[in-house]
Amino acid sequence: MNPIAKLLSGASGALGAIAGLAVLALVCHVTLDVILRYVFNAPLNGTILFVSTFYMVAIAFLPLALVEQGDNHISVELLFDRFPGGLRRALMILGQVLTVIVASLIAIRSGEEALGKYALGTFSLEGGTKFITWPSYFILPAGFGLMALVALWRLIAALLGIDSGFRGHNEIAAYMPAEENHD
Amino acid sequence: MTDLQIAVAFIAALFALILVRIPIGIALIAVSFGGLWSMMGWNVAWGALGVIPHSFVSSWVLSSIPAFLFMGFICYHTRMTQGLFQAAQVWLSAVPGGLAIASVFGCAGFAAVTGSSVACSAAMGKIAVPEMMRHRYDAELATGTVAAAGTIGALIPPSILMILYGIITRQPISDLFLGGLVIGAVTMLGYVLMIWLRVRLNPNLAPGVDEAASWSERFTALGQTWPVFLIVIGVFAGLFGGVFTPTEAGAVGAALSCAVALIRRSLTLKAVRLAVAETINTTAALMIIAAGASLLARFLTLSGTGAALSDFILSFEASPVTLMIGIVLVYLLLGMMLEPVGAMLLTLPIVIPLVDHAGFSLIWFGVVLTKLLEIGMITPPVGMNVFVIKGVVGDLAKLSSIFRGVMWFVLVDLLIVGLCIAWPDLVLFLPALAAG
Amino acid sequence: ETLNYAYGYPESSAVGLAAVRFADEVSQKTGGELTVQPFSMSLLSLSETGPGLRDGMADIGYVLTPYYSAEYATSLFLHELNPLVNLGPQDGTAPLAYTGAILEYTLTKCPECLSEFAAQNQVYTGGGVTTLYGLQCTQPVASIADLKGKRVRTAGAGFVRFAEHFGAVGVPLPVNEVYEALSQGVLDCAMLSAPELTNYNLTDVVTDITPNIPGGLFAGVASTNVNRDVWQRLTVEEREAVLWGASQMTAGITWNFVTQEAEAMAAAEAKGISIHQPDEASQASVREFVEADLQTAAAIFRDTYGVARVDEIAADFPQMLEKWRGLVSGVDSHDALQKLLWDQVYSKIDPATYGL
Numbered sequence: 001m002n003p004i005a006k007l008l009s010g011a012s013g014a015l016g017a018i019a020g021l022a023v024l025a026l027v028c029h030v031t032l033d034v035i036l037r038y039v040f041n042a043p044l045n046g047t048i049l050f051v052s053t054f055y056m057v058a059i060a061f062l063p064l065a066l067v068e069q070g071d072n073h074i075s076v077e078l079l080f081d082r083f084p085g086g087l088r089r090a091l092m093i094l095g096q097v098l099t100v101i102v103a104s105l106i107a108i109r110s111g112e113e114a115l116g117k118y119a120l121g122t123f124s125l126e127g128g129t130k131f132i133t134w135p136s137y138f139i140l141p142a143g144f145g146l147m148a149l150v151a152l153w154r155l156i157a158a159l160l161g162i163d164s165g166f167r168g169h170n171e172i173a174a175y176m177p178a179e180e181n182h183d
Numbered sequence: 184m185t186d187l188q189i190a191v192a193f194i195a196a197l198f199a200l201i202l203v204r205i206p207i208g209i210a211l212i213a214v215s216f217g218g219l220w221s222m223m224g225w226n227v228a229w230g231a232l233g234v235i236p237h238s239f240v241s242s243w244v245l246s247s248i249p250a251f252l253f254m255g256f257i258c259y260h261t262r263m264t265q266g267l268f269q270a271a272q273v274w275l276s277a278v279p280g281g282l283a284i285a286s287v288f289g290c291a292g293f294a295a296v297t298g299s300s301v302a303c304s305a306a307m308g309k310i311a312v313p314e315m316m317r318h319r320y321d322a323e324l325a326t327g328t329v330a331a332a333g334t335i336g337a338l339i340p341p342s343i344l345m346i347l348y349g350i351i352t353r354q355p356i357s358d359l360f361l362g363g364l365v366i367g368a369v370t371m372l373g374y375v376l377m378i379w380l381r382v383r384l385n386p387n388l389a390p391g392v393d394e395a396a397s398w399s400e401r402f403t404a405l406g407q408t409w410p411v412f413l414i415v416i417g418v419f420a421g422l423f424g425g426v427f428t429p430t431e432a433g434a435v436g437a438a439l440s441c442a443v444a445l446i447r448r449s450l451t452l453k454a455v456r457l458a459v460a461e462t463i464n465t466t467a468a469l470m471i472i473a474a475g476a477s478l479l480a481r482f483l484t485l486s487g488t489g490a491a492l493s494d495f496i497l498s499f500e501a502s503p504v505t506l507m508i509g510i511v512l513v514y515l516l517l518g519m520m521l522e523p524v525g526a527m528l529l530t531l532p533i534v535i536p537l538v539d540h541a542g543f544s545l546i547w548f549g550v551v552l553t554k555l556l557e558i559g560m561i562t563p564p565v566g567m568n569v570f571v572i573k574g575v576v577g578d579l580a581k582l583s584s585i586f587r588g589v590m591w592f593v594l595v596d597l598l599i600v601g602l603c604i605a606w607p608d609l610v611l612f613l614p615a616l617a618a619g
Numbered sequence: 620e621t622l623n624y625a626y627g628y629p630e631s632s633a634v635g636l637a638a639v640r641f642a643d644e645v646s647q648k649t650g651g652e653l654t655v656q657p658f659s660m661s662l663l664s665l666s667e668t669g670p671g672l673r674d675g676m677a678d679i680g681y682v683l684t685p686y687y688s689a690e691y692a693t694s695l696f697l698h699e700l701n702p703l704v705n706l707g708p709q710d711g712t713a714p715l716a717y718t719g720a721i722l723e724y725t726l727t728k729c730p731e732c733l734s735e736f737a738a739q740n741q742v743y744t745g746g747g748v749t750t751l752y753g754l755q756c757t758q759p760v761a762s763i764a765d766l767k768g769k770r771v772r773t774a775g776a777g778f779v780r781f782a783e784h785f786g787a788v789g790v791p792l793p794v795n796e797v798y799e800a801l802s803q804g805v806l807d808c809a810m811l812s813a814p815e816l817t818n819y820n821l822t823d824v825v826t827d828i829t830p831n832i833p834g835g836l837f838a839g840v841a842s843t844n845v846n847r848d849v850w851q852r853l854t855v856e857e858r859e860a861v862l863w864g865a866s867q868m869t870a871g872i873t874w875n876f877v878t879q880e881a882e883a884m885a886a887a888e889a890k891g892i893s894i895h896q897p898d899e900a901s902q903a904s905v906r907e908f909v910e911a912d913l914q915t916a917a918a919i920f921r922d923t924y925g926v927a928r929v930d931e932i933a934a935d936f937p938q939m940l941e942k943w944r945g946l947v948s949g950v951d952s953h954d955a956l957q958k959l960l961w962d963q964v965y966s967k968i969d970p971a972t973y974g975l
């Protein structure tokens with residue numbers, strides 16, 4: 001694997017791992033809250049806040065670079081498959097350019113927003129306990145920023161006609177075909 | 184250019200981008216951003232980009248989607264779903280398309296637990312589709328069935344869409360639920376009948392099982408289904424016993440699945456890793472589209488699309504029935520691009536007075552509207568249920584073949600909508616009965 | 620020119636009805652030169668309105684201060700003083716008095732409130748409050764002792780403290796999940812103002828209502844905040860028209876809630892829902908709690924939110940409320956309330972200089 005792909009894969013893997021932990025945390029946190037509320041009449045403080053502000057945002061946005069790396073964004077292939085090779089390449093490059101632009105714009109804009117929330121020190125008071133909420137806003141620039149870098153590298157590789165180095169090294173892509181998991 | 188012309192131009196651009204394989208989420212965001220920029224100026228577009236994605240995703244109610252996805256992936260990777268489908272197979276071996284029909288029933292059962300159709304497709308997709316594919320079912324039939332059957336999730340109560348409709352229009356939610364129960368059941372039967380007919384006419388779609396199973400084989404197979412039944416019964420009991428809310432049901436169901444797998448000693452670290460990886464991959468791919476669709480709804484709202492739609496509908500107002508046909512057309516069109524909540528918020532302020540004025544029952548309309556919005560969940564180019572199934576099956580089926588497979592179900596849906604318009608009592612008899 | 624007004628409530632709600640009136644009044648006042656286009660929930664949701672208004676997605680917005688506690692800390696403190704209404708007369712005039720008091724205090728005595736809004740690129744022009752909170756239950760809560768062990772939906776730190784104090788279990792849930800949670804038994808009660816009974820069709824599932832427990836009301840409302848760039852662009856006459864519209868909106872929200880409360884209670888009675896008026900002992904316990912809790916709230920706003928003038932505001936605001944208790948006696952219509960707000964507060968705001 002080339003060093004750039006290695007670096008980007010490592011970073012997306014790390015963000016993906018955090019998102020994965022957020023899935024487990026969501027399941028455990030909500031279940032624990034339900035049990036404590038029903039059995040002991042003592043619900044946890046701030047469950048909804050944690051789930052919506054932290055787990056959901058992390059699960060939705062941190063894996064974006066992984067999805068980009070595995071080319072797993074949802075798209076319609078219907079016409080594409082019937083296009084001649086040259087057109088397909090041109091459209092693929094257009095798609096990558098748009099992805100880089102959109103992901104960068106959101107990363108920059110949400111980064112601004114996050115710095116604003118950090119400066120204010122936003123928090124939420126849940127039953128007398130203060131939970132800081134500003135870190136949640138930094139999840140977007142991280143997720144979209146890395147997605148933009150991965151998309152940029154795929155774009156450069158496509159323009160230069162070289163292997164991006166991602167295919168075959170992407171853990172998620174390897175998981176996806178359900179057939180392989182029947183072992 | 185007027186704002187409306189800008190909107191039409193950008194919607195055309197959206198279709199073009201999606202058709203040439205630009206990722207749908209990217210296309211939605213790019214078009215909404217460009218539209219807001221050209222219509223309202225840079226500051227508004229730039230502002231929307233900072234506000235909407237975070238606010239849309241940081242939602243408690245949406246959290247049931249990754250939870251139900253995780254539950255489905257866990258059930259699949261710990262092989263608890265195999266027993267269920269072996270049983271369905273031996274019991275339904277004589278029925279053409281038995282597994283597909285079992286999937287519809289499975290979805291209807293799940294629908295009683297979850298309030299959203301995406302959650303329903305997510306939970307059933309990983310359980311049913313690979314099993315059907317393994318039995319050499321036609322890929323379009325297998326994937327289309329689960330994508331479409333998921334829509335029953337928002338018809339059979341509880342239903343997030345109906346709750347929202349009831350709040351906005353001040354209609355009793357319990358009456359909406361009763362009407363939805365009937366239409367959900369009718370939809371289920373319609374799907375089953377259509378599958379049965381198609382497979383009767385073309386047995387290649389779903390190869391039958393040759394030898395009939397003996398009764399002892401059947402009951403042995405039934406014995407293998409306990410894990411999934413335990414989970415489903417646990418979730419149902421908890422919901423109706425007041426232990427947890429529908430939003431919490433996903434997480435509790437996932438935890439219960441892990442617990443049952445642990446008891447069966449099939450909860451391996453590998454299974455959990457696979458389930459987690461697929462959950463985050465699918466959720467992220469879905470949420471960027473949903474956030475993009477939410478941005479698009481704001482752009483359409485600001486462009487005055489609502490007023491234009493109102494004019495369009497009014498041009499049909501020769502009689503109540505033609506008015507309703509105009510409304511159906513509008514929602515089929517909107518449903519192609521918007522997610523249901525956005526489409527509802529955009530249009531209800533305009534549509535409700537028209538419907539009310541034409542003398543239709545608002546309970547009836549709420550149920551029909553839910554049905555129409557749910558059709559939008561499976562129509563191209565933006566069909567969230569189809570995307571969920573695509574995320575769940577990976578390279579097993581192309582997006583376009585899932586959309587093709589779904590078209591048969593859309594036909595059934597349109598028939599049901601026609602039936603509701605022709606015979607409103609189909610929706611209203613149960614609420615009337617309950618009112619005494 | 621047309622200004623987009625985003626308010627995250629249904630059109631048929633107390634807020635939605637007032638919003639239509641707001642738009643009409645602004646248009647009339649300017650002879651159609653300036654019009655307002657209200658958007659119910661489609662443009663911005665309640666949680667998006669603050670930042671959306673700041674960035675110009677809407678020109679005017681219905682901002683709830685509790686959604687952004689760090690941004691609007693001082694305004695939020697004026698809302699958190701709402702249990703004060705439990706210490707006054709229980710004759711139904713409390714929402715009217717609180718409306719006037721929080722409006723006048725914000726506009727004339729709370730420069731930090733106005734700078735908090737300005738920091739979010741907004742100009743405050745009006746408020747409005749709900750009616751008193753009650754308990755909407757699936758079991759009878761005849762006296763406050765019955766609250767013990769009940770699972771109660773709470774929103775806001777003050778209500779959580781109230782629930783805990785009386786031995787109830789505070790369950791935070793979004794309001795649109797209350798219906799199912801009550802019907803399935805996840806909740807025993809919800810703390811809501813009576814109009815929500817009909818707004819959320821809770822009359823289907825609620826069997827028992829205890830009015831005025833916990834009491835208090837929702838006042839964390841900046842109902843017609845204007846984007847500051849837009850405000851500065853408007854002419855003096857247009858700004859005056861917006862202020863006039865805001866006086867109608869502020870009066871409209873409160874008055875609509877008061878009318879809808881009567882309707883909702885009538886609907887509840889017609890449905891056979893039992894209504895348990897709290898006895899004197901329960902009311903005394905509530906008052907006792909409120910006296911102590913106002914100290915707790917003040918400490919939280921001083922220490923956690925960093926509001927500097929907490930003690931001064933906590934001393935001043937009750938006097939303002941007392942003054943308005945006197946002013947609102949005899950107010951019996953939307954128009955009377957609007958006129959009072961205009962004469963006492965808005966007429967003293969100079970549209971040539973305010974908010975610039």
Ligand code: NA
Pocket residue numbers: 293294295296297298299335336337338339340341342
């Ligand atoms: Na359902």
Ligand code: NA
Pocket residue numbers: 518519520521558559560561562563564565566567
């Ligand atoms: Na669609």
